[in-house]
């Protein structure tokens with residue numbers, strides 16, 4: 001294993017993040033505050049409680065997931081797309097590194113950034129509402145796994161994309177709807193039965209449910225199922241990446 | 254001595270079906286400098302990209318330092334430095350950071366003294382904290398070189414390192430190549446400047462249409478294919494070549510006062526003696542005499558047009 005290469009890629013990617021640290025920090029703070037003003041205050045004053053939890057507190061896990069998922073994807077997809085776009089990928093391709101090392105560097109960095117943003121949101125939320133964290137370890141585990149698996153997915157999108165439009169396409173058309181409909185801002189038990197069933201085909205439901213369980217010790221679906229879902233998703237992404245690198249798809253001509 | 258770089262029957266057909274390399278075979282000794290010449294689209298970059306791992310070969314075998322570039326790619330690539338033809342650099346990154354990155358990517362320990370030495374040699378030290386986008390085109394090209402040198406390659410590929418670079422910098426680049434050669438680095442460079450190949454290469458390869466038309470020792474190439482010209486300046490201009498002198502290779506130039514004779518230096522009989530005797534016999538009076546050897550550029554143009562016809 002060329003650990004030096006992994007560290008070099010990781011550091012190089014993180015330096016882009018640090019160059020825009022203020023922006024990286026301020027935008028989640030701002031958007032979280034806005035969500036609390038709009039959802040927490042305006043809607044929350046009508047809903048008040050969901051499953052015995054104040055609405056403001058109830059949306060915290062979903063809010064974190066929403067940002068962490070979109071951030072993981074956009075960081076990782078941009079991270080690998082950009083070298084392709086400007087041509088610096090030649091260096092990665094001609095270096096004595098395996099694809100596993102490239103993935104570890106890029107995905108590690110993307111996941112780290114997303115984790116940082118998730119933490120910032122968690123702290124910002126704590127300024128607005130009180131919420132318990134029933135299972136802190138599980139909470140961290142869910143968060144890290146989510147960051148990693150969606151960064152893997154972002155990496156795939158970045159390799160697949162041939163232009164900036166495609167880079168935005170999957171997050172816009174697939175991920176954002178799934179996350180919004182995945183129970184970020186409501187419990188799926190609040191939906192009509194037909195929609196409850198349909199919702200169960202949305203993988204993000206399992207993630208948000210599991211993550212919410214780590215806060216409130218209550219879940220829409222069994223926690224084991226949530227873990228299984230995220231593990232399965234991670235394996236799927238890893239499989240696709242393994243195939244991409246074996247065949248050089250969209251990387252090597 | 255065993256070959257540092259060995260390319261055997263290398264073929265590359267791009268996805269669209271275009272065959273860019275049609276069976277290239279080439280051996281390069283350690284410490285040698287070889288210049289690849291060829292018109293646009295000849296396949297020079299494709300050849301380099303394939304050896305470096307950027308494109309996958311369709312067939313053929315390549316080893317670097319004895320390591321196969323496919324089955325033992327880590328060991329092979331560890332030896333290689335690449336300065337690509339296209340200037341591609343992260344625009345917002347600092348010069349020194351991108352150079353450090355290249356070293357790290359090859360798994361080497363940090364070595365600030367080495368990085369400083371390289372940046373100073375390339376006159377980039379003052380710009381080390383500048384962002385890439387603040388550099389001029391020539392400076393960016395030097396950053397590419399610094400990146401390639403940062404991981405101490407034993408084989409260096411320079412794909413048109415002096416394209417768009419001013420005369421002074423070009424000379425400077427030749428100096429760097431000479432330094433690297435002194436350190437025993439094997440260098441493969443492509444160029445469109447024949448005088449560049451003439452100035453720094455040990456051997457010259459000519460590629461056209463995906464085929465290596467020839468590879469030869471530079472000096473031998475010059476003499477083998479080199480045509481020499483003798484110019485006979487006459488004191489009185491002529492209207493036409495006197496029939497007694499007429500022979501292939503002889504022409505009347507200038508105001509009719511210069512007899513130009515082109516001959517092959519390798520030929521058994523060059524025909525100079527006969528020509529001079531005949532001139533004397535025809536009663537012509539010589540004012541001056543000069544000879545000129547054709548440059549690599551002329552040789553090169555001849556080869557490529559021959560290949561086309």
Ligand SMILES: Nc1ncnc2c1ncn2[C@@H]1O[C@H](COP(=O)(O)OP(=O)(O)OP(=O)(O)O)[C@@H](O)[C@H]1O
Pocket residue numbers: 253267268269271273291292293294295296297298299300338
């Ligand atoms: N990715 C690609 N897909 C399809 N064809 C390609 C690709 N890259 C290069 N070619 C074709 O292969 C041929 C050789 O290209 P190459 O870049 O190797 O030429 P070159 O000798 O480096 O030329 P130049 O002096 O202009 O740099 C060209 O006809 C080019 O159009």
Ligand SMILES: [Mg+2]
Pocket residue numbers: 297298299338412
């Ligand atoms: Mg080229």
